[in-house]
Amino acid sequence: MSHLVIIGNGIAGITTARNVRKRSDRKITIISGETGHFFSRTALMYIYMGHMTYEHTKPYEDWFWEKNNLTLIKGFVQSINTDEQIVRLNDGQLIHYDMLVIASGSKSNKFGWPGQDLEGVQGLYSKPDLDLMERNTKNIRRAVIVGGGLIGIEMAEMLNSRKIPVTFLVRETFYWDNILPKEEAQLIGNHIIEHGIDLRLSTELKEIVPDFNGRVSSVITSQGEEISCQFVGLTAGVSPNIDVVKNSKIEANRGVLVNEFLETNITNVYAAGDCVEFRTPKPRHPKIEQLWYTGRMHGEALAKTICGERTAYERGIWFNSAKFFDIEYQTYGYVSNVPLEGEQSFYWQHPNGKHAIRIVYSANDYSVIGFNLFGIRFRQKVCEHWIREKSSIEYVLENLGEANFDPEFFIQFEKSIVGLFNEQNPQKPIALKKRRGLASVAV
Amino acid sequence: MQLVPINGSAEISMSLSQNAYRDMSLSMKAGLGVFGFGLLMLFVSLTGASNDSPALFFFLSFGLSVIGGLIYIVPQIKKYRAGIRNNHIFFSSVMSRGASAWIIGILFTGFYIVLYWFPELISNWIRLVDPLSLILRGKSADQWFLYGTFYTLAVLVMGTRMIVKYRHSRYQILRTSSVMFFQLGFAFIIPSLLEMLNQPGFYFTYFWPLRPYSLWPSDFQNLLAHPGGLGIFMIFWGIIMTFVATPVLTYFFGKRWYCSWVCGCGGLAETLGDPFRQLSDKSLKAWKIERILIHSVLVFVTVTTSLLWLNSYFGGTILGNLSGNFASWYGFLIGSVFSGVIGTGFYPIMGSRVWCRFGCPMAAILGIIQKYFSRFRITTNGGQCISCGNCSTYCEMGIDVRAYAQRGENIVRASCVGCGVCSAVCPRGVLNLENGPSEKRYHLP
Structure with missing residues (x-):
């Protein structure tokens, strides 16, 4: 029986698995090192804020996977051998596949800032990141967030819910004005300030300064100002996580390279979600799409292709x-x-x-x-x-x-x-x- | 009942930085102080110390508790910006089934047991509400008047809290005002005034089968025996509400017109119960139990009512004690144990709508109409759902709203009481309560 192996249990990987299961009864294995079960990444902030627990963020009850004959493996992929069609996990386990889907998601960007790897400095993308943030923000007096995108403002809201004062460094002239027109960017900027966030526009991070224990003690901005803080959130975007395809024959640039059918250069190897880079995107379409919605739509299209109905990814009206x-x-x-x-x-x-x-x-x-x-x-x-x-x-x-x-x-x-x-x-x-x-x- | 596991919430609350809770304003602290003093006076009154001056002690206990509660609640308008503020709910012991939740649950449950079966234990509390009872009813209080007073004050104070909490939503403001109005006016003041005027006690907002007696022969006989036309009007009202108003209004607006706008049980759940709405069990297993239980109760009340009429028709000669036994067991098991002791007592453990979800026969009928013959649905806005789970978490009826929303499917469920909180907590504006043409209501994508 044909074996479909999916690397990653985020929205792209799980949507692929569910939709393939609807169309066929082949063997499906999903590998993830992040969590045992699928959860909603977009809900991480609500766990920290106490709106929900981790259990609430799981869209399916735990019995769902076995009932639908979806095998879950918790572990990290070490390497992929496309000649022999084998995935090797870091505990040495070897898994043979007939078809492989790479849906390994993203990693937080780090732009080589001095001090970016200090204790108390982190991005926010995964469940382990959230657990780390829980530990890193214990009993702190001020947090600095670097990068004015969607994760940055979520992090500001999270810290705000714990009454931790936040300084928010945004490189742009107005919040998120690389996406929003000026009026909207100003409207949101004002709202951020209303919530008591110390918003610093046109300000970049120059350096993160450690204390004696190697923990962050302050940041220095592009204006030369030093801001004392015990936590730094790096939220200047995310990049495709292509670690799993390194040292394999699967081609990658910034992301895993695919055509409009989400096919990689290797037959029977596909990619979906955040980790994908389109070789020739349509006009006004980005090469890399890192959204919940696009991840889901990748998975829906890819499931059809895998089941023999070759279907181009079409995201419709944006x-x-x-x-x-x-x-x-x-x-x-x-x-x-x-x-x-x-x-x-x-x-x-x-x-x-x-x-x-x-x-x-x-x-x-x-x-x-x-x-x-x-x-x-x-x-x-x-x-x-x-x-x-x-x-x-x-x-x-x-x-x-x-x-x-x-x-x-x-x-x-x-x-x-x-x-x-x-x-x-x-x-x-x-x-x-x-x-x-x-x-x-x-x- | 399988409860939603709450992983590591205790651990998180230990690790929460201390400054998270240090932000209570002075007025909030003062409010809590006054409230605490009111509660203390309530317990002092239990000893009978209040019997010489019940009016004074009524003010010191009931009055100060209400005033303290309001002093605690109302200034939060200034303190917290309008919007969804569910911060720290799952770090809170009271609101996430911690030790304090169990203590409150036991106290609530104990209160119901005493109220129903050992009222003599709280006779000094009953004396406390005598002055109010004399004003409203022209006679001294009994345990049910005491209960009504507690109930109404809880709906009013916690309703104020609900309005403050959801003040950015006109739907929530209107809906909460409505349940407060119906509780105060139709479930408390009007029935009291009727007693004062020597008219039959009557609740215009409770009908068969939630209040089964409304269509029982014994109630008909009592009402008919009363001089004046009011008794006949009341019989007429009960029949019209059950057989005409209920189906018609539910067809147009869904069961929400009753369950979350008018009903007193719903009113308490939406106000006093709001801090506990997230505790309802969302599992498929719970849904299965719900469907079996609630429809069994509906069958039980229908059989009981039919037996009573048969018995009355045959003059009690054929069925003997059977119908009477059914009626008294229904009153004990459903009326007292299920709707009171479990329904409200278990708020902090099983959420605010245990009775409405698993037991209420009125909800069962409204649900059948809503599911098959109604214009109501919760519309899902295209593909906008991010599966975050806020809607399911805060659904008091335990509906896994997300399961529908993430498929782009509308929500048409018998149990939905249309409280609108899923729509309010959704961070992407995906859900909307709407009435409209009933074809394509399910909108399966």
């Missing part, structure tokens, strides 16, 4: 979401941080700085290209439909209620949003047509 302290963020389609040629954008923000919406549309035919939403929930299906059908900005605004996904009785902003648009574009005023609620949803 979407992503996050939560910045109390402000939820959703994005659909493309919204770039600086306006692109041929694009126009309409931005509305509530005076309280907690709700905002940006709609990017074509300057030529006024068709919508993307949405950014802050503190407002929109229906994914409706936004995707509008983007795919190239609906005009006027049509979208007239029917804005159709997309509204906020809970019942929440204050609606459609009138104010459309009012601002009419103020800015007085030539042909538009009127709201659709109310919020399922009855309005046409797609």
Whole structure:
């Protein structure tokens, strides 16, 4: 019987395994050195904050794996021999495979900062990282976080929940402004400050200074300031974890190189999730995608290919979401941080700085290209439909209620949003047509 | 019952840096102090020291507990920003089945046992509420008036806490205000006033089968025997609510119109029970037990009611004591032990909706209607779920919400009471309670 071996029990590996199991009864083995069972990586912060325990972050009960005949092995892969189709674990165990999936995830970036390996300095990606952070942040007086991305702000929120003062060093002029347009980046920046975080924009880490015991005692910033701290969180992004394919014949660059079918250079060896680098990504698609959603979609596509229905990975209309302290963020389609040629954008923000919406549309035919939403929930299906059908900005605004996904009785902003648009574009005023609620949803 | 294991929470709480809990404001401390003094006075009253001046001691015990609770709760509006603040819940002994949870559970359970079967032990407490009972009912208090007072004050104070906690959500504010209103008005004041006016005691917000007597022949006889038209109206009301209002409202809004907006049991669970909602068992096994138990209770109450009517029709000549035995066993097992002792006493151990989930026959009927003939569902927003587990963790009914959400599937479950907390705690805005056309309600992707 054909044996499928999957390295990694994160969302990409597990989605592959589950979807292959739905389609076939072949032998499936999943190897992970991180945890015994699949858990939701995105929920690590909530364990530290006491919202949940580790058990709660497991999407499937422990009996699920045996019942579905998925063999779990806890261990690290030492090497892969693609000629003999054998995976060797670091305890010496040899596992023969017929098909192999590499879904080894990411590693936190370290950019060669002096002192980056000191005690009390760490990234946050894995469950062991979380356990380390629990120990590292015990009885500390101040923490410094380096790198203004999504993990950085999560770490700030985590430490904040334990009343640990945080200094947040962000290289960019505004928080996450390599992704967000300036207005949104400022809105989130203000919200970070509101929560008592010492946010330092346009500031980089120069050096981490140890104490006598080799533990972090302070950092020195690019401005030359020394900040005393007992913990440093390195959150300047993550990179594909390609350790497992080193010294094998599987080609890798920054990530494991694959085509659009997630096939590597070796027959019957595939890769999925964070560790993947696409050889020739489509226009506006990145080479490396490190998101929960893309990991899941890789796994769904790959399972079909493995089961004989060769399927190209297609991520559809782009979407992503996050939560910045109390402000939820959703994005659909493309919204770039600086306006692109041929694009126009309409931005509305509530005076309280907690709700905002940006709609990017074509300057030529006024068709919508993307949405950014802050503190407002929109229906994914409706936004995707509008983007795919190239609906005009006027049509979208007239029917804005159709997309509204906020809970019942929440204050609606459609009138104010459309009012601002009419103020800015007085030539042909538009009127709201659709109310919020399922009855309005046409797609 | 298999309980969710809580790995290492004790270890974490030991390792929590001390400054995590050092942030209680002065007013919160003062509030706790006043509350503690109120509780002390309550126990002093148990000795009978209060019997000479019950009004004074009522204020010192009940009054100060309420005032202290509010002083503790309300200033948190300033202290904590609006938003989801579930920080440290699983480090807390009370809220994650630690030693204090077991102590509180035993106290709650003990209170119910005393209340139901040994009320003479708390007769001095009953005397404490005499002045209030005289004002509202025109007669001195009994154990049920004492219970009603405790119950209503718990809903009001802890309801205030719920509103403070979820003040960023208008759904939660309205829903909580609604259960507070119905408890205070319809389950406490109106029944009291009816007694004052020598009218039959009646609860307009409890119907068959949650309050089975509403459709039992004995209640009909009592109501009919009362002079004036009110008794007939009450019979009429009970029948309409059970057979017309329940199916119609559940068709349009799901069972939430009752369970988390009107019902007193639900009201207590949503207010006093909120700190314990995360303790419900989410396992598949628990769901199986739930389906067997709750429908057995529904069968039990239906059989009992039918027997009583048969017996009444035949004038008690055919069935003998059978129907009476059924009725008294139902009252003891379901009415007292299940809904009271276990239902509320086990809040800190099994979560806030044990009765509603495993026992309530009203919830069983509403659930069947909700599952098969309703416009209500929880919509899942496309592929946005990150499987974090907050929704399942904070579902008081033990629904594994995430199992549906991560598949992009809508949630249509008989047990869902529509409290809306899954939607509130979701960090990605994936879930929304909605009423709409019932076709494609399940939306299987």
